[in-house]
Every structure is written in C-alpha cells, then in structure tokens.
Amino acid sequence: MSSTDENAGFGRRSFLIGSAAALSTSVLGTGFAQAATPDEDGSSLWLRYPVVDDPGLLARYRAAVTAIVVENAGRTKVHRHTAHLAMAPGSSEHLVETTLQAARDELVRGLGGLLGRPVPVRDAPGGRIPAGAVVAGTPASSPVIRRSVPAQDLAPLGDDGYLLRSVRGATVIAGNTDLAVLYGTFAFLRRLQTRQAITPLDVSSAPRIRRRYLNYWETERLYAGNNATGTGGLNGENGAIFDFTATGASAALNLPVILDRYLVAARAMASVGINGITINNVNANSFYLTAAAIKQEAALADALRPYGIRLAVSVNYAAPTDARFAPDTLTREQLDPYSAQFRDWWARRARQLQAAIPDFIGFTVKANSEGQPGPQDLGYDHRDGANALAAAVAPLGMRIFWRTFVYNAEVDRDRLKRPYLEFGPLDGKFAENVFIQTKNGPLDYQAREPVHPLFARMEHTDQAIELQITQEYTGQNTMLCYLGPLWEEVLKADTYATDEHGRLLPRRRVGDIVEGTTRDRPDSAIIGVANLGNATNLTGHHFAQANFFAFGRLAWDWTAESGRIAEDWVRMTWGHHPDVVRTIVAMMAGSREAVVNYQTPLGVAHQFRSSDHYGPAPGERLSRDDWSPVYYNQADTAGLGYDRSPTGSGFTAQYFPVLAARYGDIDRVPEELLMWFHHVPWDRRLRSGRIFWDELVSRYDLGVGYVTWMRHAWDSLATRLDARRFAEVKAKLAAHETDAAGWRDTCVGYWKQFSGREVPADGPLSVAVEVAGVSSATGRIPVPTGASPRITKVVPADSAARAEVLAQPRSVPGKGIVRVTAASPFGPVVKDHVVELVPTGGEPG
Numbered sequence: 001m002s003s004t005d006e007n008a009g010f011g012r013r014s015f016l017i018g019s020a021a022a023l024s025t026s027v028l029g030t031g032f033a034q035a036a037t038p039d040e041d042g043s044s045l046w047l048r049y050p051v052v053d054d055p056g057l058l059a060r061y062r063a064a065v066t067a068i069v070v071e072n073a074g075r076t077k078v079h080r081h082t083a084h085l086a087m088a089p090g091s092s093e094h095l096v097e098t099t100l101q102a103a104r105d106e107l108v109r110g111l112g113g114l115l116g117r118p119v120p121v122r123d124a125p126g127g128r129i130p131a132g133a134v135v136a137g138t139p140a141s142s143p144v145i146r147r148s149v150p151a152q153d154l155a156p157l158g159d160d161g162y163l164l165r166s167v168r169g170a171t172v173i174a175g176n177t178d179l180a181v182l183y184g185t186f187a188f189l190r191r192l193q194t195r196q197a198i199t200p201l202d203v204s205s206a207p208r209i210r211r212r213y214l215n216y217w218e219t220e221r222l223y224a225g226n227n228a229t230g231t232g233g234l235n236g237e238n239g240a241i242f243d244f245t246a247t248g249a250s251a252a253l254n255l256p257v258i259l260d261r262y263l264v265a266a267r268a269m270a271s272v273g274i275n276g277i278t279i280n281n282v283n284a285n286s287f288y289l290t291a292a293a294i295k296q297e298a299a300l301a302d303a304l305r306p307y308g309i310r311l312a313v314s315v316n317y318a319a320p321t322d323a324r325f326a327p328d329t330l331t332r333e334q335l336d337p338y339s340a341q342f343r344d345w346w347a348r349r350a351r352q353l354q355a356a357i358p359d360f361i362g363f364t365v366k367a368n369s370e371g372q373p374g375p376q377d378l379g380y381d382h383r384d385g386a387n388a389l390a391a392a393v394a395p396l397g398m399r400i401f402w403r404t405f406v407y408n409a410e411v412d413r414d415r416l417k418r419p420y421l422e423f424g425p426l427d428g429k430f431a432e433n434v435f436i437q438t439k440n441g442p443l444d445y446q447a448r449e450p451v452h453p454l455f456a457r458m459e460h461t462d463q464a465i466e467l468q469i470t471q472e473y474t475g476q477n478t479m480l481c482y483l484g485p486l487w488e489e490v491l492k493a494d495t496y497a498t499d500e501h502g503r504l505l506p507r508r509r510v511g512d513i514v515e516g517t518t519r520d521r522p523d524s525a526i527i528g529v530a531n532l533g534n535a536t537n538l539t540g541h542h543f544a545q546a547n548f549f550a551f552g553r554l555a556w557d558w559t560a561e562s563g564r565i566a567e568d569w570v571r572m573t574w575g576h577h578p579d580v581v582r583t584i585v586a587m588m589a590g591s592r593e594a595v596v597n598y599q600t601p602l603g604v605a606h607q608f609r610s611s612d613h614y615g616p617a618p619g620e621r622l623s624r625d626d627w628s629p630v631y632y633n634q635a636d637t638a639g640l641g642y643d644r645s646p647t648g649s650g651f652t653a654q655y656f657p658v659l660a661a662r663y664g665d666i667d668r669v670p671e672e673l674l675m676w677f678h679h680v681p682w683d684r685r686l687r688s689g690r691i692f693w694d695e696l697v698s699r700y701d702l703g704v705g706y707v708t709w710m711r712h713a714w715d716s717l718a719t720r721l722d723a724r725r726f727a728e729v730k731a732k733l734a735a736h737e738t739d740a741a742g743w744r745d746t747c748v749g750y751w752k753q754f755s756g757r758e759v760p761a762d763g764p765l766s767v768a769v770e771v772a773g774v775s776s777a778t779g780r781i782p783v784p785t786g787a788s789p790r791i792t793k794v795v796p797a798d799s800a801a802r803a804e805v806l807a808q809p810r811s812v813p814g815k816g817i818v819r820v821t822a823a824s825p826f827g828p829v830v831k832d833h834v835v836e837l838v839p840t841g842g843e844p845g
Contacts, residue, residue, distance in 0.1 A: 039724040042537030043261075045268045045545050046193075046572040049113025053576070054195070061192060062115050064171070064199045066132030067122045070104040071142040076178060078305045081298040081356050082256050093263040095303060099178035102306045103136050103185040106267065110189040129170040134188070136173040136181050149174045153204075160273065161206025164188055166199050179275075179308040186271040193572045205557070208515050211399075211435075211464070211525035212555035213276035213312070214269070215364060216532065218242070220281050221470050223477035224533025224540035233534055241265060241532040242279060244287075244296055256299030263303065265532055270307040272552025277309060277530070282366040282403060284314040286322045289349050298356035305359070312361035312401075313353070317385060318373035320345045337375050337388030346392035354396050362398035363389060364437070369406045382406075383426040390431035400431075401464060401527070404438045404454060407626060414642075414649035415626040416442040420453050424654075428460030435525050437464040440490045440510075442651075445529075446605050447474050447486065447596045450663065450673055453654035455513045456495035464525035465490075465514045469547050471531065472613050473606075474595050477540030479736045480710060480729075481595045482588035484550035484562030491558040496658035504658075511558035526555045542729055545573065546588065563589060580720050587710045590827030594710075596672070597703030597826075598740045599747075602696060603675035604641060606632045607747060615739070616746040633675075635754045639682050639692070641675030652677060682755045694760045696751065700744040701763045705829030707733070707740045709821070712830060765831035766797040767820050771809070779833060783812045784840045791816055791835060798822045812837045 040048070052058040077097045087095060096102045104121065111119040111134070122130055124144050129135060139146040139154070148167045154176050157163065162175045162184025173184040187205065191198055218240035225232045225239025233239035236248030241261055243254045253259060269277070279297065280288050287293050301311045316322075320330035320342065328348070334341045353360045367374025367385055375385030386402040393400065404419045411418040423436065430436065436458060441449025445468040455463060467487055474481040491511035497518065498504055507517045516524040528551040531539050539545045546569045553565045566588045567581060574580050599616070600607055607629045609617035618635070622628045634642050644651035645664045652664040662668050666678045671687060674680055684692045711733040718726060748759060761777050768777040772787035775795070783789065789809040796803050801822035809816040816835040821828060 038722055040722045042542050042545070042725055042728075043264065045264065045538060046549055046569055047110075047264070047267055047271060048572065049110045049189070049193070050575075051116035052114055052192070052195070057195060058116065061198065062117075064132060065111055065115060065119060065134055067120055067130045067134070068104065068107045068111065069122055069124050069130065069133045069135040069142075069144065070100055070107070071124060071135075071137055071144065073100040073104045073141075074098055075141065076100070078302075079358050080302045080305075082295075082302050085256065085258065085299055085302050088253055088257050088259050091258075091260050093260045095258065095263075096306045099182050099306045099308065100137065100141060102267075102270075103173075103178070103182045106182075106185050106189065107134060107136065110192070114189070114192045129168060131169045133170045134173065135167075135170055136185055138175055138178060138181060141178065141181075145172065145174045148172050157204060157206045160275070161204065162187060164191075164201050164203040166201045171198065171201060182270055182308065183273055190271075190568065190572065194568050195571065195576055207273055207556045208511075208558060209524045209526045209555055211276060211523070212274050212552070213278065213361070213464075213525065213527050214274060214469075214530040214532075215278045215282065215314070215466070215527050216241070216530045217281040217470070218279070219285075220283060221468075221472045221529065222531075222533050223470055224531055224535045224538060224544070226533070226535045237534055239533050241534055241538065242300060243534075244293060255296035258299065258303045261534065261538060262300065265538060266304045266307040266309055268538075268548070269309055269552065272549060273556040274528075274552050275308050275310060276312060276361050277304075278312040278314050278361075278364045278401075280314050282314045282364060283370070283372060284316040284319075284366070286316050286319040286324060288313045289315065289319055289353075290324055291352070294353055294356050297353075301357045301359070310359045310361050311357055312364060314364040314366070315389075316373065317365060317367045317375065318377075319349075333378075335373075335375075336378055337380055337384045343388055343392045346389055347395075350393045350396050350398060354398075360396075360398060362393055362400055362433075364401040364403070365389065366403045366405065368408070369403070376408075381426065382423060383429045386434045386436075387429075387431045390434045394431070394433050399433050399435060401435045401437045401525070402430075403466070404436055405444075409624070409626060412649075414644060414651050415631075416644065417649065417651050417654065420457060420654045423454060424457055426461075427458045430461050432462075432522075435462050435464040435523070437466050437525075437527060439466045439468075440487070443605055445473050447481070447592060447599060448489075448603070448672060449605070450676055451490060451493045451495060451510055455510050456497040456508070456656055457654065459497075459519055462516070462521050462523050462525070463514060464527050465510065466527045466529065467551060468529040469531045469551050470529055471544065471547070473599075473608060474592070475736065476614055477544065478614075478732055478739060479595065480541070480543045480587065480591050480733065481547075482543065482550070482562075482566060482591045483547045484554070484565055485589070485592050487550065487554050488560075488562040491554065496656045498656055502657075515558070526558075528552075528555070541732055542573075542725055543588070543732075545569075574721060577720050580717055583713050583717060586827060587713055590706055590824075591710065593826035594703045594706035594740075597699045598707070598743045599703070601699035601703070602641075602671060602680075602692075603673045603677070604633050605676060616743045618747050618750040634679055635751060637754055637756065639680045639684070640696075640751060640754070641679045642677075643679040644677045648677075648679070682757065693751075693755045693757050697748055697759055698763050700748055701765055701831070702824045702826075702829050704737070704740045704744050705765050705822070705831050706824065706827055707737045708832070709828045709830040711737050713828075762797040764798050764822055764824070765801070765820050765829060767801075767803060767818055767833055768795040768797075769818055769833070769835050770794070771835075771837060780836045780838055782840045783837045785812070787812065789814050789816075789837055791818065794818055794820075796820050796822070806832065809835065809837050812839055 127143050137145045159177050162180045165172045175181045236246045236250040366372045368376040390400045407415045407418045411421050438454045442452045493510050495508050497508040512518045549569045550565050570584045607618045609615050618629050620629045625631045652660045663677045682693045686695045768775050770793035771781050772783050789812050794803040804819045807817040814837045818833045821830050
C-alpha cells in the first residue's frame with residue numbers, strides 16, 4: 001500500500017466529553033456473554049458443515065437437493081501399495097479406494113450437515129436423473145454426465161477443471177477426470193457454505209497453474225505443534241502432522257497407521273486444489289530415502305492418493321555418502337555431478353521410491369546454502385547439480401525442484417544480489433524436468449519485499465514461486481496476520497519485463513511468469529511452505545487456517561481477490577451473522593499491513609532476533625554480517641536503510657529498466673520499499689508532509705493501534721461465536737498486542753539513539769487531555785489540590801479521530817483512561833491512554 005495524503009497534516013479538533021462520538025458497538029463491544037453456538041476446536045478447518053440457519057435459504061437448498069448420484073463410484077480404484085492399510089483405532093475419518101468415493105462421501109457429509117438431514121445416495125436407473133439430484137462424475141464414469149454435458153464444454157477444462165450446471169431439475173458436477181469431479185464437489189459445497197445460489201447454475205473453473213504443491217518442513221518453522229509452545233509434540237510426537245518416528249505413547253501410531261488428521265488435511269488440500277506435498281524439510285534428513293521410511297511414505301501416499309495429493313521428498317545432495325545406505329554409498333569425490341556413479345545412485349533411489357509410490361513427484365533440493373552440501377563443493381554450479389539429478393529421474397517422469405535461496409558472501413557484499421548473480425547466467429541451461437524454485441522476494445519471507453528479480457530475468461527456465469504459509473517472520477502462531485494480501489500483491493506485481501527489442505511484454509506480472517504465459521513456458525508450479533502440525537486445529541492459530549486456505553485458492557487462480565477469499569473463509573469457518581462477517585473480514589484485511597508497520601515500516605528489513613525470528617533485535621550483530629539486523633538497517637546519525645541504488649550496491653540494476661529506474665530514485669521509489677533501496681536521511685520530507693523520522697514513528701504507532709483495534713473488535717463478537725475458539729483467539733490477540741507494542745518500543749528506542757530526535761508528541765493517536773483547566777499531552781497532568789479530578793476535554797491530534805473517556809479519575813492523585821480511535825490507510829486504529837493526575841507540586845501517591 002502506497003503512502004497517501006490521508007495521514008498528512010494531523011489537525012486538532014476538540015471533543016467535549018458530553019458530545020464525544022461513541023464507538024460503534026459492531027466494532028467495539030464490552031460484552032462477554034457466553035456464545036450461543038456450541039464449542040468447536042477447529043479440527044475441521046473450513047470443512048465445517050453446520051446446518052444452514054436461514055430458514056428461507058434452507059428451504060430453497062432442500063428443494064434443490066434431494067439425492068446424490070455418483071455412478072460407478074467404486075470402479076476406478078487408485079493404486080494402493082500397502083496391503084493392510086488401516087486407520088488408527090477410534091478414528092472418525094475413513095479410508096476410500098477411489099476418488100469418486102471421496103467425492104460421494106464429501107457430498108454425503110457436507111449436504112447432510114448443511115441441510116440438517118441425510119441426503120440419500122441413489123442410482124440413476126435407465127439414465128433417468130432423479131428430481132433434485134446432485135450428479136457427480138465424468139463422461140467415462142457416468143452415462144448421465146455423458147448425455148447431459150457436451151464434450152466440447154469439458155474439453156477446455158483440462159484434467160483438473162470442473163463444471164457445475166443445472167440440468168433438467170438436477171445439478172451436475174462434471175469433469176474430464178475423477179479428480180476434477182472431486183474439485184467440483186468441494187466447489188459446489190463451498191457455494192452452500194458461503195450461502196450462494198445453487199439454482200440456476202452454470203459455472204466452470206480450471207486452474208491457471210498446473211503444480212500446486214506444499215513444501216512441508218516437519219522439523220523447522222513449525223508453529224503448529226500440540227505442546228504449550230506450539231513448536232513440538234506431546235506423547236512422543238515431534239509436533240509434525242505426519243508421524244514417522246514417534247516414540248513412547250505414540251509409537252503405535254507411526255505410519256503406516258493412518259490418523260484422522262492426515263485425511264482432514266488431505267480433504268482440506270483437495271478442497272482448494274492443492275495436488276502435491278514434499279513431506280520433509282529442505283534441510284533434508286536422508287532418513288526419508290531409507291527403505292523403512294519409503295514403506296511409511298507409501299502408506300501415506302496410499303491414503304492421500306484418492307484426494308489427488310502426490311508425494312515428493314526433499315533430499316540432501318550428499319545423501320549418497322550417508323552410512324545408512326551402506327554398502328550402497330559413494331565417496332565425496334564421487335559426488336561429481338557428471339560421474340556415472342552419482343547419477344546411478346540417484347536413479348536407484350528414485351526407482352525404489354517409484355516402486356512403492358508410482359506417482360511420486362520427484363525431489364526438492366536446497367544446495368550450497370546455509371551449510372547444505374551441493375555441486376559447488378566440487379567446483380561445479382547449480383546447473384550441473386540440478387541437471388545431474390534431473391537426468392537420473394527423467395526416465396521415471398519425475399521432476400527436480402532446485403531452490404535459489406543462496407547467499408554466498410563471496411559473491412557480493414549485498415546479500416540481495418547473490419541469487420541472480422549465481423543463477424542468472426545459467427538461464428536456459430537447465431534440463432526440461434527442472435524447476436528453479438524461488439522465494440517471492442530477494443531476502444527471506446519478510447512481510448513486505450520487492451519482487452525477486454529472478455522471476456523476470458530467468459526468461460528461458462521453468463520457475464516455481466515459493467510462498468511461506470507458516471508465519472516465520474509474520475507472527476508465528478501468536479500474531480493474526482492474513483497473508484492473502486501479501487501474495488496477491490506479489491502475484492499481481494508488474495515486472496515491466498521487455499522483449500529483446502526493449503518492448504514491454506503484454507503478460508509480465510509475476511503471476512503470468514509463474515503461470516508460464518509470459519514466454520510460453522511448458523510447465524508451471526507454485527509452492528507453499530506449509531503450516532500444518534499435530535495441534536488440534538492443525539495450524540496452531542485458528543486464523544492461520546486462513547493462510548492455508550488462501551494459498552490454495554490463489555494457487556488455483558492467482559488473479560483472485562484476497563478480500564473475497566477472506567470472506568469465503570470467514571463464512572465457512574466462523575459463520576454468517578453480518579457482524580461476524582463484516583468484523584472478521586475487516587480484521588483480516590489490514591492485519592498484514594499492521595505487521596509491516598509495527599515490525600519493518602517503510603522498508604527497513606529483517607530486524608528480528610536471531611534466536612527465533614519472532615521478537616525485535618535492531619541492534620543485534622552476529623558473527624556473520626548478513627544474518628545481523630544491523631547489516632540491513634545501516635542505522636547512523638545520517639539516516640536509516642540500505643543503499644542499493646546505482647550509487648550504492650547497484651542491486652536495482654537486476655530489475656528491468658522501468659523498475660530499475662523507479663527503485664533507484666529516492667524521489668520515485670514506493671515509500672513502502674524506501675529503505676530496501678535507499679539510506680534515508682532522518683529529516684527527509686516524505687509524501688505525508690512529515691519528515692522521515694516522524695513518519696517512521698507514526699507507522700510504528702499505527703501498526704500497534706490496528707492490533708488494539710482488532711482485539712476490541714474481536715471482543716465485540718463474544719456472543720456470536722463458540723466459546724472455545726473465541727477464548728483461544730482472544731488470548732492470542734492479547735499476546736499479539738503486547739508483542740506488537742514491544743516491537744514498536746524497542747525499534748523506536750533504538751532508532752532514537754541515531755536520529756537524535758525526540759519521539760513526536762502529536763502522532764496520529766496522540767491526545768491532549770484537560771482536567772481543571774490544565775491540558776497535557778504527556779499523560780501526566782498537574783492538578784491543584786482540591787480541584788475536580790474529572791476529565792473535561794480531550795483534543796486528539798488527528799482532527800478526524802474520535803475520543804471517549806473509558807474511566808474517569810476518582811481523586812487526585814488518580815488515574816483515568818481515554819480511548820482514541822482514528823483511521824489509517826489500512827484500517828481503524830485504537831489507543832488507550834492512561835491519564836495520571838499529579839497533585840500540584842507533588843508526586844503521585
């Protein structure tokens with residue numbers, strides 16, 4: 001979001017207490033009555049199917065849906081390698097053998113719940129469609145579909161696209177494959193979950209991106225474990241969603257035993273079109289290539305396969321030297337990517353995997369980064385290493401996803417320049433079954449970054465974009481941060497890419513490049529670093545489920561609007577009361593921008609303490625410069641920020657000319673990215689009219705103020721939501737507010753040492769308070785002995801702000817509370833001021 005004049009020139013308007021505007025009860029409430037709805041634990045994610053509570057709409061849905069028809073549902077069984085695949089004792093989920101069975105069962109579950117009564121499964125004798133039937137299938141599986149849907153209507157939808165259509169009093173869910181029918185089933189149920197019309201119906205949809213995968217980091221950046229800290233597991237589990245090596249009380253639940261949460265996750269993934277998952281961390285443990293692990297992985301693949309979820313594994317380049325594979329091991333010298341021994345070793349592992357998992361995707365590789373081995377250890381480059389593995393697996397139809405997250409300090413002093421310097425010269429030299437996998441920004445999952453220059457510059461290479469769903473730098477399992485707007489911003493960002501003649505390409509947004517339409521690339525992939533764990537709600541924070549949901553929806557269609565996705569999620573997860581939908585969608589809409597503002601406003605990046613990447617540490621200096629916050633902030637008495645302009649590190653030159661010129665000019669760069677590219681003088685005048693120092697402090701204050709507003713907004717919903725989830729989010733928001741304020745206070749205090757300026761007293765949430773004719777903006781008011789302690793007037797710094805006295809002082813000395821509510825470019829902001837009355841000439845008692 002760009003800086004605007006909305007914040008400019010905060011004026012003053014007096015508010016007499018008798019006429020102060022009251023805050024809207026739909027946003028700020030004080031009631032905490034027991035919620036009327038039953039308690040829920042979040043374990044169903046958005047796949048809740050509560051009965052439709054609008055009587056008129058329920059009647060219309062019931063009239064339109066009277067039966068379920070899925071012909072030949074059991075005919076096309078998916079591959080199952082594990083002979084005796086079984087659920088854990090006491091499971092509520094169940095295994096299916098076909099994708100059409102999964103679709104049928106979801107219709108039974110979903111429609112039965114939403115309509116408040118069972119919907120019978122029926123046949124279609126003689127091809128006749130029962131009135132009110134929901135018919136799901138393909139032309140191959142269903143004679144009804146074959147007669148009802150012309151082939152030319154399905155042809156453009158490919159393998160995954162679906163069609164929803166009203167046909168002669170029935171509803172048809174059709175696709176070219178069984179998996180497409182499953183996707184259509186979830187899309188149809190979503191219409192009922194979000195209270196949309198289901199008659200008449202004529203809707204079709206196909207994904208823009210072919211490979212919509214998760215990278216699951218089972219041992220790192222996991223904030224959804226079921227223990228008190230959210231990062232580990234209880235009863236012998238390690239906190240991961242899948243159990244491979246659980247001990248103690250959970251040892252009997254290791255794969256090949258299938259747990260309920262595996263199938264809930266599979267259904268959730270399928271509901272948003274995710275079709276693959278790399279099951280282990282990119283800092284790879286070669287355990288996942290052992291025979292014992294492959295047996296377990298095969299069972300997991302068997303359970304997930306009916307939902308269209310295929311498996312991949314992250315691998316360590318030096319895995320052939322691991323003693324666990326003895327006697328089939330190599331020496332370090334044999335890791336030469338051009339050696340037959342190296343390629344043959346990987347071919348053997350791939351064949352072993354494919355024998356157990358016929359639809360195995362391939363390998364994800366992190367090489368020569370953060371201590372991980374790679375081809376550079378033997379004098380080769382990333383192309384050599386990626387192509388060696390690609391050659392080993394190509395005969396098996398597998399893919400290699402080679403990550404570009406590299407930052408060898410010897411390449412260039414500026415860490416942001418290094419990936420392009422290493423990979424740019426290799427464009428067009430990678431094998432056809434290699435994807436170059438690149439994070440959305442050039443640093444590391446910050447709440448806002450410029451787009452990565454590699455997307456536009458790797459013109460002849462298949463590229464997968466990597467987005468982080470788990471909130472490493474955006475609040476982990478504590479802070480409410482809806483990431484949909486971040487991803488929408490990235491995917492719709494214009495790279496201003498040009499052809500060889502310097503003419504702008506017609507399709508040049510990041511999403512176009514990932515989709516492959518910019519230069520007609522043959523394949524496409526989008527990767528989300530997943531946030532699933534063994535916590536009851538699978539994501540550690542109820543609102544983190546929204547990020548899982550939004551990733552899938554944007555992976556299917558990156559042109560979708562994150563706000564609409566948020567509304568769908570709210571309706572499916574929290575309910576349909578207007579106050580609930582309006583309030584929660586509003587909370588989500590500005591939550592990411594709030595994180596940017598109280599953590600890293602105006603482009604100051606990576607100010608996180610090294611121990612956990614959660615709290616602030618702007619003064620931290622580590623043994624390695626490019627891990628140190630001071631490396632990124634470059635704070636000194638002249639200003640703040642890293643100069644990457646043409647007169648600085650020259651990083652801006654890695655972009656195409658339009659962006660290079662824009663980013664390189666301090667007068668033209670978007671202010672949200674100001675310190676990414678420039679060392680900004682403390683007294684530089686910004687577009688708000690304020691100097692840089694004052695604007696910086698204002699941004700921190702607005703970020704915290706938004707979190708305060710979210711907390712109050714959530715409190716207003718106490719009677720609208722189930723008690724358990726309400727209380728759990730309420731506790732998270734309280735911690736969120738405290739930690740956001742800690743970010744602001746730590747960073748502003750640190751920058752103040754360099755700016756040499758006082759913290760401005762007239763910030764957007766500041767207020768002057770008058771008692772007994774004495775006015776003060778400091779929060780401490782000297783009051784003459786015997787004078788009335790009553791607050792009689794408040795003057796907000798922002799002329800458009802509203803003020804309310806929440807608590808009057810009862811005596812002198814004494815304390816009162818004044819709440820100020822204002823607007824920011826990203827939503828409402830609130831601050832509660834403690835007013836302390838001090839006797840004239842004395843100190844408070």
